[in-house]
Amino acid sequence: AQKVTQAQTEISVVEKEDVTLDCVYETRDTTYYLFWYKQPPSGELVFLIRRNSFDEQNEISGRYSWNFQKSTSSFNFTITASQVVDSAVYFCALSVHYNAGNMLTFGGGTRLMVKP
Amino acid sequence: EPEVTQTPSHQVTQMGQEVILRCVPISNHLYFYWYRQILGQKVEFLVSFYNNEISEKSEIFDDQFSVERPDGSNFTLKIRSTKLEDSAMYFCASSASSVNTEAFFGQGTRLTVV
Numbered sequence: 154a155q156k157v158t159q160a161q162t163e164i165s166v167v168e169k170e171d172v173t174l175d176c177v178y179e180t181r182d183t184t185y186y187l188f189w190y191k192q193p194p195s196g197e198l199v200f201l202i203r204r205n206s207f208d209e210q211n212e213i214s215g216r217y218s219w220n221f222q223k224s225t226s227s228f229n230f231t232i233t234a235s236q237v238v239d240s241a242v243y244f245c246a247l248s249v250h251y252n253a254g255n256m257l258t259f260g261g262g263t264r265l266m267v268k269p
Numbered sequence: 270e271p272e273v274t275q276t277p278s279h280q281v282t283q284m285g286q287e288v289i290l291r292c293v294p295i296s297n298h299l300y301f302y303w304y305r306q307i308l309g310q311k312v313e314f315l316v317s318f319y320n321n322e323i324s325e326k327s328e329i330f331d332d333q334f335s336v337e338r339p340d341g342s343n344f345t346l347k348i349r350s351t352k353l354e355d356s357a358m359y360f361c362a363s364s365a366s367s368v369n370t371e372a373f374f375g376q377g378t379r380l381t382v383v
Contacts, residue, residue, distance in 0.1 A: 188371060198312070198360060198374035205369060244312060255302060255364045255372035256325050259312040 155180045157247050157260035165266045166235055173231045174263045176245030182206075187221065187228045188246040188257065198244070204228065235267045271295045273375035275361050281381045282351055290346045290378045292361030301344045302362040302372060303336065305329065312360065318344065319367070351382045 156179040166172045178187065189201040202212065204221050212219050216236075220229045232239055242264045246257040274293040282288050294301050303315040316326040318336055335347045344363075348355055358379050362372040 186369065190374070195376075196358060196379075197376040198362075200371045200373060203369075203371045246312075255300060255362070255367070255370070256314050256317055257304070257312075257372065258314070261311045 155182075155185075155247050155249060155258040157245050157258050159243075159245055159260035159263050161263045162261065163264045163266070165268065168237055168267055168269050169234050170267075171231060171233050172235050172265065172267075173229055174243050174245075174265065176228045176230065176260060178226050178228065178245070178247045180247060180249055182249040185247055185249045188248070189219070189228075189230050190244045190246060190259075192242040192244060192262070194241070201230075201243075232265075235265075237267050237269055240265060240267045273361055273363055273373055275359075275375035275378050277378060278376065279379045279381070281383060284353060284382055285350050288348050288351055288380060290348075290359050290361075290380070292344045292346075292375055293342050294344055294361065294363030295365075295373060296342070298363035298365050298373075300324075300364045300367055300372075301336075301338070302364075303346045304360040304362060304374075306358045306360065306377075308357070315346075315359075348380075351380075353382050356380055356382045 158177045185206045187204045191199045216233045218231045242262045244262045245260040248257050276291045301318040306312045314327050316330045317324045333349045337345050358377045360377045361375045364370050364372040
């Protein structure tokens with residue numbers, strides 16, 4: 154069975170601060186996929202990034218960056234120079250290779266509040 | 270940009286009534302999903318659907334639930350006899366393939382059972 158843990162339930166920062174959201178996962182599968190989704194106050198789930206288990210290359214996309222470390226089963230997400238519009242709940246998720254496709258196991262989410 | 274569309278955005282129903290939640294997945298996607306999020310809790314997988322049949326379902330997806338792709342565009346979730354604990358946000362999602370790709374979610378239908 155898969156498990157995703159987001160230990161930080163809520164983080165509050167002041168605009169322009171950097172913030173890192175932690176994600177730790179558990180799976181026995183050797184091939185798996187990791188995701189981050191954003192859920193703004195309007196409620197929809199917005200895809201941010203996908204990483205494959207065989208690709209540990211970290212990524213930067215604008216103010217977002219991701220740090221994938223298989224050795225610690227972590228897939229952390231950093232927002233640089235946070236903005237008020239970044240305020241949302243962020244979910245880390247995991248899927249393994251099934252015929253079922255994208256059967257995602259979500260973490261509990263981290264609510265990020267960016268104050269002006 | 271193509272998107273997953275869900276209707277209605279909010280549905281209020283009386284306990285014991287049947288509800289049908291509707292979704293239009295992204296047109297060239299082959300895999301379809303329903304997820305549920307009880308208020309303030311994590312998003313939970315309900316069911317996946319491929320090639321006109323259920324490919325995987327969770328323990329939440331009991332006999333009260335069913336899914337259907339009645340035509341080439343719609344994907345529906347039916348709850349036969351709603352219970353108070355079915356109140357949640359229901360998300361439809363679709364993906365182009367089964368692996369190495371992301372699922373795109375609709376904006377959700379908030380179901381309130383009274």
